[in-house]
Amino acid sequence: MSTTTLRTRPPLTPALTAATALLATLAVAAALLALGGYSPGDAFAALFRGAFGSWDRFVSFTLVRATPLLLTGLAVAFAFRARVWNIGAEGQLHAGALAGVAVAVALPGTPGLILIPATLLAAAAAGALWASVPAAMKTGMGVGEVITTLLMNFVALFMAQFLVQGPLRESRGVFNQTDEIPAAAHLPDLIPGTRLHLGFLIGVLIAVALWLYLTRTPGGFRLRAVGASPRAAEVSGRFRAKPVVWLAFLTSGAIAGLAGGVQIAGITHRMYENLSPGWGYTAIAVALLARLNPLALVVTAIVFGALSAGGGAMQRDAGVPEVWVRGIEALVILAVLTVDRSWQALADRGSRG
Amino acid sequence: MGDIGALSSFLVSAVGLAVPLVLAALGETVSERAGVINIGLEGSVIWGALGGALGALAAGPYAGLAAGALAGGMAALLFAVFAVWLNTNQIITGTAVTIGSLGFTGAVFQSRFGVTGLALELPTVPAWEVPLLSRIPALGPAFFDQAVTVYLAYALVPVLGWFLFRSRWGLVLRAVGESPDAAHASGVPVARTRMLAVVFAGLMAGVAGAHLSLVHTGTFAENMSAGKGFIAIAVVVLGRWSPKGVVAAALFFGGAEALQFALQAVDADLPYPLFLALPYVLSLAALAGWFGRARAPEGLALPWPR
Numbered sequence: 001m002s003t004t005t006l007r008t009r010p011p012l013t014p015a016l017t018a019a020t021a022l023l024a025t026l027a028v029a030a031a032l033l034a035l036g037g038y039s040p041g042d043a044f045a046a047l048f049r050g051a052f053g054s055w056d057r058f059v060s061f062t063l064v065r066a067t068p069l070l071l072t073g074l075a076v077a078f079a080f081r082a083r084v085w086n087i088g089a090e091g092q093l094h095a096g097a098l099a100g101v102a103v104a105v106a107l108p109g110t111p112g113l114i115l116i117p118a119t120l121l122a123a124a125a126a127g128a129l130w131a132s133v134p135a136a137m138k139t140g141m142g143v144g145e146v147i148t149t150l151l152m153n154f155v156a157l158f159m160a161q162f163l164v165q166g167p168l169r170e171s172r173g174v175f176n177q178t179d180e181i182p183a184a185a186h187l188p189d190l191i192p193g194t195r196l197h198l199g200f201l202i203g204v205l206i207a208v209a210l211w212l213y214l215t216r217t218p219g220g221f222r223l224r225a226v227g228a229s230p231r232a233a234e235v236s237g238r239f240r241a242k243p244v245v246w247l248a249f250l251t252s253g254a255i256a257g258l259a260g261g262v263q264i265a266g267i268t269h270r271m272y273e274n275l276s277p278g279w280g281y282t283a284i285a286v287a288l289l290a291r292l293n294p295l296a297l298v299v300t301a302i303v304f305g306a307l308s309a310g311g312g313a314m315q316r317d318a319g320v321p322e323v324w325v326r327g328i329e330a331l332v333i334l335a336v337l338t339v340d341r342s343w344q345a346l347a348d349r350g351s352r353g
Numbered sequence: 354m355g356d357i358g359a360l361s362s363f364l365v366s367a368v369g370l371a372v373p374l375v376l377a378a379l380g381e382t383v384s385e386r387a388g389v390i391n392i393g394l395e396g397s398v399i400w401g402a403l404g405g406a407l408g409a410l411a412a413g414p415y416a417g418l419a420a421g422a423l424a425g426g427m428a429a430l431l432f433a434v435f436a437v438w439l440n441t442n443q444i445i446t447g448t449a450v451t452i453g454s455l456g457f458t459g460a461v462f463q464s465r466f467g468v469t470g471l472a473l474e475l476p477t478v479p480a481w482e483v484p485l486l487s488r489i490p491a492l493g494p495a496f497f498d499q500a501v502t503v504y505l506a507y508a509l510v511p512v513l514g515w516f517l518f519r520s521r522w523g524l525v526l527r528a529v530g531e532s533p534d535a536a537h538a539s540g541v542p543v544a545r546t547r548m549l550a551v552v553f554a555g556l557m558a559g560v561a562g563a564h565l566s567l568v569h570t571g572t573f574a575e576n577m578s579a580g581k582g583f584i585a586i587a588v589v590v591l592g593r594w595s596p597k598g599v600v601a602a603a604l605f606f607g608g609a610e611a612l613q614f615a616l617q618a619v620d621a622d623l624p625y626p627l628f629l630a631l632p633y634v635l636s637l638a639a640l641a642g643w644f645g646r647a648r649a650p651e652g653l654a655l656p657w658p659r
Contacts, residue, residue: 036460036464133637141640147587148637150583154633155633161629162624162626285448321464321468323455326456327457329452329453330456333452337446
């Protein structure tokens, strides 16, 4: 008999797991930095100052950078909860950004109250549409989503390249980018005098909504049941897995698409090649550190936003190349996995006596 | 373009672009046949490129190839320690290895060479001309006047085909990938087999990376793997998990990329990103069964023991 069925409580609370993993990451990162000939203390201090050193650093940099990570992280977490391994958030984000720009540019003179929702809805719809291909292949043909979502990412990147070089290229025709979207489509500032836009609040609201859905509704229960064991859920005769898989894919894709729409409406105001530095992949780390809990994801997105915002300061003030941040992101994932497995192993041993 | 010179240079370019894909995808075929999908393959490729560069600077291009293989194998070993030994989720672990490898290769490169902006010049692996065969019009220069990595790719196709489908070891390996429980019950060390398969894939991806730095470009740049490891995973799918299929699929991906460069030179207005997207779309179509049944190993990406 499997020990997991006997255990009623996770061996370690999610917050403790995350904290342990972060501490382990700091320790390993410090060792590696020392090995590389840098001062870990100086590096961490500079990173911290860059991320939290002033109100403006925190709001205009850390929170702004956290926003796309929060949305893509929520997209990943929701899919993973249903055991749908959507690693296509990157492509869904690009599809969303393209659709958002296309709609906003096509409707000049429309008031913001209509244009902003139209832009964001188009982005969400495009993200969902992009996710519907792997969803159809999984539910209809039994093709695993890992490879299909990955392939769709590349198709999206090349489609974005094609569109910003051709049909959607700016009317000046100088750079490979779209025209700027009308001012009415710009997301309003959340805190005046900073760069933080409405997108962050949208992310927090979606986090709350997803949390309520997962924990307080029959639909959320169904999704978690299918995620815990798709076969058991089918065999019990109470749930059909396919509608849940569709729901997970479409919701996840819509939120990832929205991340793209929010980024172009809130920050860049246009679309260009390589809009994302890999948010869709970093999102997996963000979601994992949050133990796939939407509320915790608000915190972990800020942690990763801080890493991103502090990376520049770390390079400038401590001479540590900014690419170290990517390495640290990877360490976070490996640390969460390790802490998870270690505690599980300990618990299994304990329950066997 | 009836010109044989143009055709010849297109083929040279296509084969050059396809070979790293062939090498990495052949390795990944073995790994996936054993039930492990390694999204961290991209990490092995970039470590292979950097290891190749450092090795070549220290002791010449052939030492570089060996160092590249070793570096790629180490990255895969890290992946295997987590995904096979600790039995963590293969997708998440692979993503971590790729993200971390792109970061840490950049960090090592910058601390070794600084950020001068000057391109690094590496000793390159010389081409070996095969007598007679290299004189075949159009085909000769592309297929028979190449570096040793290209001939390695040729040799490995029949060897791996024999290994996977004709040898006892291959049967055991495929059993581990199709049904780890059954393999375990019949006394096969599942975890050890998977570890070896993953590390083999890492070594191959490392050679692919070293090919990029020591044959294809003669330099190293951050992120120069540019998705080659991910493409290799698509190549395995399009090649339907067989060495022969993988070569055809890799040539197709390489050909699409070469065609894109050729068309860009002729007419800059052609929508070349669409050519680049084509192989991915066809890979999806292959998965959807448009070219007959493409079936992944049953146990692929599943943790074991559950």
